[in-house]
Amino acid sequence: MTESRCDVVILGAGLAGAAAACICAERGLSTVILEARDRAGGRGFTRHFAGTDDLLEFGGGWIAPWHDRIRHYAGLTGVTLRPTHPVTEHRVHGGGQVITSPALQVIKADALLYKSGKSFSGSLTQYLDRIGASPEDRDYVLAWWTISGNGDPDLILASEFLSSCSYGDGRPESMMSALAHTLVPGAGVLAERMIASSGATLHLDAEVTAVTDGTVTCADGQTFAARAVISCLPLNALASVSFSPELSAPKRRAIELGHGGQSLKLWLKVRGVRPGILASGGPGGLRWLFAEREAGDGATLIVGFALADGSLDPGDPQSVERSLARFFPEAELIAWDGHDWIGDPFARGTWVALPAEESWICDAEIWRPDGRVAFATSDFAPGAAGWFEGAILAGEAAAREIIL
Structure with missing residues (x-):
């Protein structure tokens, strides 16, 4: 395969990689982004719901009032902010x-x-x-x-x-x-538009397997040589990439341990429920649900969360219906949809959840650059860790600190 050359190779086309590309563009650097999936967005994933016209965010969704950088990029790229529907009723399990x-x-x-x-x-x-x-x-x-x-x-x-x-x-x-706002159309679309505005060259279906002295190798054998590399992969996905020279001992140990984020997110389309109802509690299954807004056909879209503890089977209609009926007995379930972030080989988990005995693994200080490789992800962001805001802050910081 022919080797491509540029100033910076960015691993991952999520919001951290998109933000890094924007800063590289400001610095006048030629940039290539390598993304293992067939789409940009990373743990932001904007797609249609269950074959309908409803475009939903299947990754992270909410933007806090103090998330200034993501609001900045949303404004630049024409992504709008939808206010979260006010909570009109809170149903607590058991009453x-x-x-x-x-x-x-x-x-x-x-x-x-x-x-x-x-x-x-x-x-x-x-x-x-x-x-x-x-x-x-x-x-x-x-x-x-x-x-x-x-x-x-x-x-x-x-x-x-x-x-x-x-x-x-x-x-x-x-x-x-x-949970003040959500992005319209979604976080995945924001990442796409940021990358396009940066002028970076994006390669999809480009799974990175090795980084060696500034040369990045993909699973298909293609190589990219750069003066610097910015890894914007989630912590739990870093184990699939070999680095030479090897990373510092704390980084290697953090990668070995990984973080424990393992929640399940489902979108449910129902009839008979008005938007604005919040539900929480219960001994398992979907424990937190919010009737977020109306769908295009007048039904209601409910977003629900469960722990990956075996109490909910997202593929089993009866399991989903039981969880819904505990809080919304009046609801008629039309369809549901979700993405398996735990089984996703390029995420291997949801947003960061620190192990109680090894919480240091995501300290931003241990993720300072190793030689020609810098690191950025919401998992160990310098601020707002776990949020998309953190991903953007980390991507910007990494792009500013690389030395060419």
Whole structure:
């Protein structure tokens, strides 16, 4: 295969790679982006729902009020921001307002302490044991955990949950204050448009297998030589790439451990439910659901989350219907759809969830450049880790710090 040459090769066409390409363009650098999938977007994935005309985001969706950089690029590329529908009703599993329980009052206080700088060690399970949470408390917390910690509560750091509660007044449901907008058409389209505006050359179906002294090799044998490389691959996908010279010991150990993000996201199209209803709690299955908006045909689109603990089978109609009926007995399920991010070989997980015993793995400082290779992803971003804003911040920072 013919070797291609450029100033910078970027691995991955998600929002980190797109942001890195934009900064490289500002620096006047020739840039090639290599993407293993047949699309840009990374963990942003904009596509049609179940063969309909409804264009939905199957990856990350929400934009917080303080996410300035993603708003900047959205404005530049003609991507608009849709305000999240106000919550008109909150259905708690079992019918109770469990936020009044003593354990949940402790959570509220601890979240505010976290916001002021206090650290909390241990897993979520250990934390809930420590504060004497009841089974009902745990069900309620795990519902909100599906959109915060999103991994095995026995293994993932409790502060992943407390940090999300701290976005509001400390109550779990105050996390909604951070879920202010979604992107129209979606995060995947934003990445596509950013890359196009950067002028970078994008190669799809280009799975990277090795980075050797600035030369990048793809699975099909094609090689790209560059003065610098920016890896914008998720932490859990880095194990499939060999680096020579080898990466620093902390990076190698972090890659070996990986993070534990393993949530399931489904879109459900239903009739008989009005937009604006939030539902949370329950002992398994879909634990968190929000009737987000109307579909093009007048039905309602509900976004739902579950933990990958075996309590929901996304391929089983009865499993999905049972989860829906617990909160929305009036709903008629028309269709549902999702993407398997855990089984996706180029993601191998959802958004970052730090292991309680090895939370250092995503410290931005250990992901400083190794020689000619810089690193950027929302998993170990210098700010807003786990959000698309973090991906953009990481991509911009990596593109600025490479030395040619």
